[in-house]
Amino acid sequence: MDRWDWMAVRAYVPTAGLLLAALVSTGVLTRLQASPLLAGLVSGGKWLPVLLLTAAVVHFAWVTYRLCQADKGKGLLCGCGGLLGHERAGRASRGGAYRRCYACGRNINHHRYE
Ligand SMILES: [Zn+2]
Structure with a gap:
């Protein structure tokens, strides 16, 4: 991989972090749901994985857009x-x-x- 590939990898690191957080929160919520004592906590937090996944998709699109613009010499x-x-x-x-x-x-x- 050359430095331009590494640049793309660095730009997508936050996207990967958001995806990982979505996966982890899904796993945690699934375990909480299995416990009758903690199931009540799940109802409020069930949107967390969806929000994290949405943020990951938005960030991915934004980084892809910026990389395309950088290819044309535009942007920061x-x-x-x-x-x-x-x-x-x-x-x-x-x-x-x-x-x-x-x-x-x-x-x-x-x-x-x-
Ligand atoms: Zn530079």
Whole structure:
């Protein structure tokens, strides 16, 4: 895999996390349902896997869209052409908020991509 493949993998990590959370919550709810004492807890939480799955689908579509846009050179991109990740708080003395490039790993300051 080259660095562009790794960039896509890094961009999809939160999607995988949401899918995993949906699977785990489904497993937990199924076990709670089997217990007569805890079955009451299930009714409120039964929407959790559905919400997590929906969030995963939405995130997957969003990342796919951004990767397609990056392919055309559009969107929030690093100087190397890589996709920039979510905004992180940075020290004001070092330029403030920044985003990390999914391809080269460099931190790009806010004023450099606007
Ligand atoms: Zn880069």
